[in-house]
Amino acid sequence: MRFLKSIWSWFDDVTGVSSWLIPLAKHPVPHARKSAWFYVLGSATLFVFIVQIVTGIALASAYVPSAGQAYQSLTFISGTHFGSIIRGIHAFGASAMVILIGLHAIRVYLWGSYKYPRQMGWLTGVALLFLVLGMAFTGQLLRWDQTGVWSVVIAAEQAGRTPFIGHWLARFILAGDTVGGATLSRFFALHVFFIPALIFFFLGFHLYLVIRNGISEPPQVGRPVDPKTYRAWYSDLLHREGVPFWPDAAWRDAVFGLLVIGTVVVLAITVGPPALGRPPDPSIIQASPRPEWYFLWYYALLSVIPRWSETYVIILGPLLLAVVLVLLPLVAPKGERSPFKRPWAFGIVAFIVWMIAYFGTLGRLAPWSPRLNAPPLPASVVGATSGSVADGAKVFHDKGCEFCHKISGYGGIRGPDLTYAGDRMTPAQMETRIYSGATNMPSYNGNITPQQLSDLLAFLASRRRRPAPPTSANAAAK
Amino acid sequence: MTTDIERASECAACDETRRRFLSRLTMMLGSIVAAIVAIPCVGFLLGLRKVPRVWRTVGKLNDFQVGSTVNVAFLDSSPLPWAGVTARNAAWLRRISTTDFIAFSVNCTHLGCPVRWLPTANLFMCPCHGGVYYANGDVASGPPPRPLRRYPVRVQTDEVQILASPVPITTEKI
Structure with missing residues (x-):
């Protein structure tokens, strides 16, 4: 023991570690009282980031960043017991990072903590937010299954909409004319070296600023930030009622961090890593690429906006988001911090959360996607095994109607549900629609024989809630 | 001093x-x-790596029936040795007469997803955002801004060849 102590005192003497580490750990922070648990989000993001580094290095030790072999190497990793768990931790850790950095940003925004003197803290945080999203995207891609390959193509097509340099940008993302040998290496370098290097830079800066400017005190109504007096007031606050960060505040970070990482690990073990899709072969056209949940809302948004606005949203949307986030602390550096005095702040956060939740759910459902695997309608639904109604049901499937129109629970949901089409439309109206098509429905003019059409109309007319109204002949007989 | x-x-x-x-x-x-x-x-x-465009054989003339549209796979123009299956590319090939073919790119002009040919419906459909194209590649409905891109096809002796081409990128018309 004495020997260890003497080693430590020698080390401390030649390095001076304790002379800066101890004051750093014990630096005073505002006594947050009831709000203290709101301060754990940033540190938890950092902890999960460290988990991502560790599991990322473990994965990189077996992953082969070669377009032709990455998939096999991931199949190998997933086949080993610990490999599967590590992949799971890395994947759930990615989700946790996106959630935590989002919550952290929301907390800082609602509390007005981006105001003087912490504007640079906000700006470095914005950079980190975009970098984390960049990691999330490139990471999903490194899974390098079918979805990974098509994600690159979709990203290239989106970049292609940029005016003037679109074509070049798209080729740059693909690393050539097509997806191929060079594509994956580029995203591997981005995910493993380039973006992490930027994250380290901005994270270091971010943490330095937290120490330099101090952590913001919980906001209070009627206590606006005045840049002229704030620093003196804050320093006085710390003198009066500050508590040492270590251990008064740090223990909460530890508790919450353990909770988050514990959840991630438990999910990794119980749920397991995301399954690998089909191999990354662009000639396999049976593909329905979908982004991970954190970009699902954006995928849905692009599907529902008016078509003329698409290019503007693809190009200007992310740009506008960045500009707004950057301008925020610059145009509102002072004044009330309390969200109760900034009610629109609640409104904006509620809107963003609603947008991500609503469009995320919509993206999961993807009503605009034809259900190309919808089976032919069973006889129990059709209500006939022969005759024009049965033939019409076959036409309904063969002509692709069923991929977009649902009948009795079968089929797609892009177009109206036709379970009771016979109640709503006359055969003449149906015929017009089938021939003319619509914005989201192809015209079948010239693409359907008269026999097919009459069968289809007989089938659709038989889709009724009520029995067919009695014809005049029937009525007369009665 | x-x-x-x-x-x-x-x-x-x-x-x-x-x-x-x-x-x-x-x-x-x-x-x-x-x-x-x-x-x-x-x-x-x-x-960006400049690669020459080359003709790739996708089958014998007799492999294709007049009027039918089939999926064909071929290697891209200049596959790197480590590209593996990612160097493969696909097209929808239709024989329209004894000597003539049309080859459509599989990439939807909306965001590049692979479109599928539905032979009974005579339509191409995209699984991503529901773009639909007629048999000739024209947009039938949904978000695609342009018809399906076509690749050059030729018949050399009795081999059907497609010109391996870049992934078509829909750019803004300015």
Whole structure:
């Protein structure tokens, strides 16, 4: 023991570690009282980031960043017991990072903590937010299954909409004319070296600023930030009622961090890593690429906006988001911090959360996607095994109607549900629609024989809630 | 002693000039070093590999029936040795007469997803956002801004060949 102590005192003497580490750990922070648990989000993001580094290095030790072999190497990793768990931790850790950095940003925004003197803290945080999203995207891609390959193509097509340099940008993302040998290496370098290097830079800066400017005190109504007096007031606050960060505040970070990482690990073990899709072969056209949940809302948004606005949203949307986030602390550096005095702040956060939740759910459902695997309608639904109604049901499937129109629970949901089409439309109206098509429905003019059409109309007319109204002949007989 | 002090005060001005010169020189040398390293790196990263377009055989003439549209796979123009299956490419090939073929790119002109040919419906459908194309590649419904791109096809003796082409990128018309 004495020997260890003497080693430590020698080390401390030649390095001076304790002379800066101890004051750093014990630096005073505002006594947050009831709000203290709101301060754990940033540190938890950092902890999960460290988990991502560790599991990322473990994965990189077996992953082969070669377009032709990455998939096999991931199949190998997933086949080993610990490999599967590590992949799971890395994947759930990615989700946790996106959630935590989002919550952290929301907390800082609602509390007005981006105001003087912490504007640079906000700006470095914005950079980190975009970098984390960049990691999330490139990471999903490194899974390098079918979805990974098509994600690159979709990203290239989106970049292609940029005016003037679109074509070049798209080729740059693909690393050539097509997806191929060079594509994956580029995203591997981005995910493993380039973006992490930027994250380290901005994270270091971010943490330095937290120490330099101090952590913001919980906001209070009627206590606006005045840049002229704030620093003196804050320093006085710390003198009066500050508590040492270590251990008064740090223990909460530890508790919450353990909770988050514990959840991630438990999910990794119980749920397991995301399954690998089909191999990354662009000639396999049976593909329905979908982004991970954190970009699902954006995928849905692009599907529902008016078509003329698409290019503007693809190009200007992310740009506008960045500009707004950057301008925020610059145009509102002072004044009330309390969200109760900034009610629109609640409104904006509620809107963003609603947008991500609503469009995320919509993206999961993807009503605009034809259900190309919808089976032919069973006889129990059709209500006939022969005759024009049965033939019409076959036409309904063969002509692709069923991929977009649902009948009795079968089929797609892009177009109206036709379970009771016979109640709503006359055969003449149906015929017009089938021939003319619509914005989201192809015209079948010239693409359907008269026999097919009459069968289809007989089938659709038989889709009724009520029995067919009695014809005049029937009525007369009665 | 006095001479030293005098010399120091005399040189205060020249010291400043000298230091300004030295700091500028240092920064300039640093920039030169940075540029020397950056130029090849950035050039390498931004440079796109130019590959020749080549004809790829996708089958024998007799493999294709007139009127039917089938999915064919072929290697891209210049596969790197480590590209593996990612170097493969696909097209929808239709034989329209004894000698003529049409080849459609599988990429939807909306966001590049692979479209599927539905033979009974005579339509191409995209699984991503529900773009639909008629048999001739024209947009039938949904978000695609343009008809399906076509690849050049030719028949050499009895082999059907497609010109391996870049992934079609829908750019904005300006």
